[in-house]
Amino acid sequence: MMPRDTIRSTRLEARLSPEVMVVIKRAAELQGRSVSDFVVAAAQEIAQRTIEETSVIRLSLEDQRRFVDLLINPPEPSPALQRAAQAHAELIKSQ
Structure with a gap:
């Protein structure tokens, strides 16, 4: 108030x-x-x-478990993500 x-x-x-x-x-x-x-x-x-x-994200119990599982056991990076990481690394080196 x-x-x-x-x-x-x-x-x-x-x-x-x-x-x-x-x-x-x-x-x-x-x-x-x-x-x-x-x-x-x-x-x-x-x-x-x-x-x-x-400003608060609410997740179901199932979604909370999935989120934590992905944090603990992240999937392998996809080829697109690997290319993006490489492009980023090259960009940073050139600066």
């Missing part, structure tokens, strides 16, 4: 249906906040949650 003494210099506007405004006002009242404070806090909370959820 934002500290109350934070200087606010950016404005956000939104068009709402009357029904949505009634719900937001009621929720703000229940938390003892102004509508503006409630909307800012709610938007910040869901924005942070969205950012956190997209």
